[in-house]
Amino acid sequence: MDNKTTLQKILDVGQHLIQKNGYNGFSYADIAEQVGIKKASIHYYFPSKKELVQAVLQQYHKDFLNDLFQIDQQFNDPVKKLKAFFQLYRNTLDNNSKICLCTMMAAEISSFPEEIRGNINQFFVDNAKWLENVLAEKKATENPIQAEDLRDQARLFLAVAQGAPLLVRTSGNFAQYDSMVDHLLTNL
């Protein structure tokens, strides 16, 4: 994995640092150290920090949509899809106690210009839309349900995916995440 371009290394380390410490919690010096270059070199690729974070967000968003696509390919059962969805967020936790990039950026939203705020929101919209579709598959086999209710339930699931990692990372007990998800999926 050492044959990554410098650009890719910067993006990956940048993403890691934002998920770990937040946009206001890392510096060009941190990236330089972990990538093995000098601060000035980062400016060659990303003249400003805002441009860097935007590129990181774009990569994260694209990768996540691909993950959702893979889930759709792999499973037919809606409940299994939902479990796989929550497993994505669990994988992030397992990977160095990180949280979703957009959970972090949503908390720090006051630091970003309007365009980036829109991009963060689009990530959530895409998450909710995917959840809504899966929940619709589930409900189709059971009693009919209002479209409005489906949207609310999808957003509720997403709220859990955003909030639960914050709780269990603070407690240090990641198993609580699984219990919460189990409870949610059992009572849906």
Next chain:
Amino acid sequence: MDNKTTLQKILDVGQHLIQKNGYNGFSYADIAEQVGIKKASIHYYFPSKKELVQAVLQQYHKDFLNDLFQIDQQFNDPVKKLKAFFQLYRNTLDNNSKICLCTMMAAEISSFPEEIRGNINQFFVDNAKWLENVLAEKKATENPIQAEDLRDQARLFLAVAQGAPLLVRTSGNFAQYDSMVDHLLTNL
């Protein structure tokens, strides 16, 4: 309200700034400007930023526990208590689009020493404990339930209270918060 002590003004402005911009997103200069004193004066009350944030957290935690106590005094119906609980988090949103202090601090947890991390966790534990008690009241009148399940459900509710504000503040549509809570309470 101008008869507040300087100490109290610093605590209140500090709390506001952390909820709005995060611990890594505000400086002593910001507090000084809003309180109407000089930076150096803040150090008279709080020699370091860590001591300031700890005092802010302590005040926030105390005020929140008092809010929960007031809810217990005001309502008997468990469902009404739960609605009032989520209304507390909604009030924070309505107040200048702020989020819970501990949602923000949980996101920035890597910036804090072990002692403060423990204090943040205690806030969540107290929240979950209160929710568990209220949910137990509710279930007592219906079918019996496992204690373990109650704890999971309480944490799930708390995860929604932590995650939903992040979502709706990003979308700008606060009404989505109410819909999510309605959905949660209707299907509990």
Next chain:
DNA sequence: GTCTATAAGATGATAGAC
């Protein structure tokens, strides 16, 4: 208690050599 002055270091960013 609050101020001025200042330190010591970090930060994002630029210029220009190689």
Next chain:
DNA sequence: GTCTATCATCTTATAGAC
């Protein structure tokens, strides 16, 4: 592309006068 050197600014924090 990556470096050294440098900048202007901001950051937390301290010393000492009033």
